[in-house]
Amino acid sequence: MAQYSRVSGSVGLITLQNPPVNALSAAVRQGIVDTVKRALGDPEVKAVVIRGQNGVFCGGADIKEFGTNMSGPHLVPMIHAIEAANKPVVAAIEGIALGGGLELALGCHYRVAHSKARLGLPEVTLGLLPAAGGTQRLPRLIGVPAALDLITKGRHITAAEALQLGVVDQVTGHGTVDAAVKFALSVAGKPLDARRISTYPCPRTSDLDALFEGVMQKVRQSARGAIAPIACVQAVRAAATLPYLQGMEREKELMATLFTSGQARALQYSFFAQRAVGRWSTPSGARWDTSKPRPVHIAAVIGLGTMGRGIAVALAQAGLSVIAVETQEKQLMEAKQAVSGMLERGAKRRGVAPALDKVSYSHDIKAVADADLVIEAVFEDMALKRTVFRQLSAVCKPGTVLCTNTSGLDVEHLASQTRNPQLVVGMHFFAPAHVMKLLEVVYGPQSSPQAVATAMQLGKKMGKVSVAVGNCRGFVGNRMLKPYLEQAFFLLEEGATPELVDRALEEFGFPMGVFKMSDLSGLDVGWRVRKADGLAEPVGASGQPARIRQGQRYSPLGDLLCEQGRFGQKTGRGWYQYDKSGGQVASSDPWLHSFLEGYRAMHGLVARRIDLQEVLERCLYALINEGFRILEDGIVAGPEDIDIIYVFGYGWPRHRGGPMFYASMVGLERVLERLEHHHKAHPDVPHLQPCSLLRRLVSSGSPPVHRWREVLKKLNSQL
Numbered sequence: 001m002a003q004y005s006r007v008s009g010s011v012g013l014i015t016l017q018n019p020p021v022n023a024l025s026a027a028v029r030q031g032i033v034d035t036v037k038r039a040l041g042d043p044e045v046k047a048v049v050i051r052g053q054n055g056v057f058c059g060g061a062d063i064k065e066f067g068t069n070m071s072g073p074h075l076v077p078m079i080h081a082i083e084a085a086n087k088p089v090v091a092a093i094e095g096i097a098l099g100g101g102l103e104l105a106l107g108c109h110y111r112v113a114h115s116k117a118r119l120g121l122p123e124v125t126l127g128l129l130p131a132a133g134g135t136q137r138l139p140r141l142i143g144v145p146a147a148l149d150l151i152t153k154g155r156h157i158t159a160a161e162a163l164q165l166g167v168v169d170q171v172t173g174h175g176t177v178d179a180a181v182k183f184a185l186s187v188a189g190k191p192l193d194a195r196r197i198s199t200y201p202c203p204r205t206s207d208l209d210a211l212f213e214g215v216m217q218k219v220r221q222s223a224r225g226a227i228a229p230i231a232c233v234q235a236v237r238a239a240a241t242l243p244y245l246q247g248m249e250r251e252k253e254l255m256a257t258l259f260t261s262g263q264a265r266a267l268q269y270s271f272f273a274q275r276a277v278g279r280w281s282t283p284s285g286a287r288w289d290t291s292k293p294r295p296v297h298i299a300a301v302i303g304l305g306t307m308g309r310g311i312a313v314a315l316a317q318a319g320l321s322v323i324a325v326e327t328q329e330k331q332l333m334e335a336k337q338a339v340s341g342m343l344e345r346g347a348k349r350r351g352v353a354p355a356l357d358k359v360s361y362s363h364d365i366k367a368v369a370d371a372d373l374v375i376e377a378v379f380e381d382m383a384l385k386r387t388v389f390r391q392l393s394a395v396c397k398p399g400t401v402l403c404t405n406t407s408g409l410d411v412e413h414l415a416s417q418t419r420n421p422q423l424v425v426g427m428h429f430f431a432p433a434h435v436m437k438l439l440e441v442v443y444g445p446q447s448s449p450q451a452v453a454t455a456m457q458l459g460k461k462m463g464k465v466s467v468a469v470g471n472c473r474g475f476v477g478n479r480m481l482k483p484y485l486e487q488a489f490f491l492l493e494e495g496a497t498p499e500l501v502d503r504a505l506e507e508f509g510f511p512m513g514v515f516k517m518s519d520l521s522g523l524d525v526g527w528r529v530r531k532a533d534g535l536a537e538p539v540g541a542s543g544q545p546a547r548i549r550q551g552q553r554y555s556p557l558g559d560l561l562c563e564q565g566r567f568g569q570k571t572g573r574g575w576y577q578y579d580k581s582g583g584q585v586a587s588s589d590p591w592l593h594s595f596l597e598g599y600r601a602m603h604g605l606v607a608r609r610i611d612l613q614e615v616l617e618r619c620l621y622a623l624i625n626e627g628f629r630i631l632e633d634g635i636v637a638g639p640e641d642i643d644i645i646y647v648f649g650y651g652w653p654r655h656r657g658g659p660m661f662y663a664s665m666v667g668l669e670r671v672l673e674r675l676e677h678h679h680k681a682h683p684d685v686p687h688l689q690p691c692s693l694l695r696r697l698v699s700s701g702s703p704p705v706h707r708w709r710e711v712l713k714k715l716n717s718q719l
């Protein structure tokens with residue numbers, strides 16, 4: 001809806017009304033068309049101001065309408081009518097002007113923004129392009145290079161940057177609507193021809209071809225298979241090379257291919273999934289809207305290795321007082337220097353003062369006595385963590401929430417070491433902890449709703465995308481990673497090379513294939529875990545066949561490389577070779593290939609031809625199958641949780657939505673059929689055996705992913 005009133009005698013004031021972000025729904029578009037017509041037809045009105053209700057200009061098109069039968073007036077003619085008006089129209093931008101919201105403002109003759117407003121054309125993040133003239137008007141207004149930057153990245157800009165670029169005409173720190181009305185009165189009656197952006201020539205840029213070639217190359221590289229950023233470049237190119245109306249035709253054509261694409265569906269799913277994970281719930285009935293978090297002013301971090309340092313930085317940057325504890329004096333001093341450096345660099349990047357005084361350091365665990373919440377981040381060793389939890393339980397004040405940063409150890413077991421197991425939760429950060437957006441908040445059967453709510457709220461405060469997950473080995477992300485890695489090793493045994501496996505995964509859209517990733521993070525990390533689990537042991541040590549462990553097929557390839565001291569980038573050799581220890585450019589290693597040949601010969605394995613499709617099916621479907629088991633076990637509340645974990649923590653290409661969304665796009669029947677096929681070929685690999693939830697979903701007609709929660713509830717109630 002849009003409301004109309006007359007202010008200051010001769011200014012028509014149009015207010016967009018569609019909380020919370022005044023998205024341009026059919027009703028709002030109709031409202032704008034009607035109120036603009038009314039204002040232009042009113043002889044008393046000399047100028048018009050458009051604003052949004054509740055201090056928010058407009059969040060763009062109503063994303064909930066996409067994929068439905070969109071009715072109501074179209075944005076393009078609506079914005080043209082505003083631009084063609086014979087009375088000045090001023091946009092009063094408070095809060096946000098995003099997507100269609102900014103395109104609406106670009107159709108106005110003037111723009112006045114509040115100093116705290118944010119503007120942008122984020123359509124590319126939804127798999128779209130700004131198709132209400134945004135790709136044609138913005139380059140005409142601010143030039144091709146700046147427009148390309150904003151449109152292809154979907155970046156939000158501040159009002160100050162918008163003023164500098166020329167996107168807005170005035171910035172105010174006070175009443176934006178009053179300032180816009182005043183502005184409107186000052187320009188009433190003045191000629192408007194020079195204010196219609198669509199009539200501007202695109203500012204000249206030298207060597208346009210070279211510019212677009214360079215940008216296209218960069219965009220292709222970073223897009224990792226996403227089509228929208230490329231279409232954005234093509235649309236801006238049309239603005240730079242064609243008359244406006246032809247450019248608009250090109251914009252429309254490009255948008256038509258994007259709008260119905262699977263990638264747009266995936267990205268829009270991801271947008272809503274990110275918001276859905278914030279509405280968390282646990283099987284015991286704790287919920288985001290009924291569980292009250294405890295206030296956290298003072299947080300403590302125990303253990304200042306790489307993870308602890310990153311966590312301390314993230315906490316301090318979120319404005320908390322931090323007590324950082326490391327028992328070894330020398331390491332404490334090193335950590336202090338490192339944390340201060342990270343805070344200083346972060347502050348410089350963000351143009352703020354470093355929060356150095358927020359962090360105090362101690363080598364005594366008793367220093368955490370007053371903390372409201374403690375995050376233990378010592379070495380990934382259960383015995384050590386147990387000791388720390390017993391100490392924390394003794395020294396902390398009553399009510400302190402105790403968190404463990406672990407990538408997969410039993411949170412419930414640690415809780416049992418304390419006097420208040422209900423106050424214990426896991427906070428699984430991802431390295432580097434002050435950069436990576438994902439946080440798995442792990443609740444055990446005894447964790448109180450308040451403890452979960454406190455960790456979830458703290459995650460939000462730290463700018464993380466926090467997902468509440470149940471307690472199981474590896475939680476969600478690492479539990480699903482296990483079958484994925486296992487398939488990659490098995491494929492090498494059967495005839496693939498690290499290069500082939502990585503190529504398949506990188507072409508799919510992962511930033512790095514599994515073997516390059518393993519070289520980067522260090523092969524010794526997994527080796528240590530496998531040793532602790534009794535899996536990695538010298539061949540013949542247990543009398544078991546080399547490729548069987550605990551009754552199941554096992555590939556010792558990773559262990560054998562570690563025994564050779566090949567730990568990846570850090571040693572200059574791993575699945576690939578590097579020019580030096582610590583080198584980052586992977587190249588194919590003939591040693592590795594002949595090692596694989598020797599290994600196969602020793603175990604009587606005959607290499608066969610493996611294609612990219614098999615790599616994808618074996619690795620990804622095994623991972624997805626584990627995702628279904630996780631859903632079946634009630635470790636997460638819905639598929640969105642898994643998908644967000646994979647997109648934000650594991651490099652799953654966002655334009656493919658996440659593993660569970662991807663499975664629904666491929667078709668559950670197809671995933672089931674291919675898993676059955678691969679399990680038949682490898683009956684000794686339990687991870688390839690389709691899980692019963694997948695079978696049950698297929699028998700229920702393969703519902704789309706947004707209906708799985710409902711189907712899960714029904715299936716569970718039938719058990």
Ligand SMILES: CC/C=C/CC(=O)SCCNC(=O)CCNC(=O)[C@H](O)C(C)(C)COP(=O)(O)OP(=O)(O)OC[C@H]1O[C@@H](n2cnc3c(N)ncnc32)[C@H](O)[C@@H]1OP(=O)(O)O
Binds near residue numbers: 059061064
């Ligand atoms: C015809 C095709 C034309 C396309 C052109 C377009 O305009 S495409 C849309 C471009 N706009 C965007 O991409 C903006 C998307 N929204 C955001 O980035 C953020 O929501 C925000 C506007 C910056 C606000 O962020 P904040 O953190 O304050 O709140 P939430 O993200 O939690 O959002 C609050 C609720 O509002 C819903 N919502 C936000 N934007 C839209 C939208 N454009 N359409 C529909 N709904 C929107 C969001 O889903 C939240 O709803 P809940 O039900 O509370 O989860």
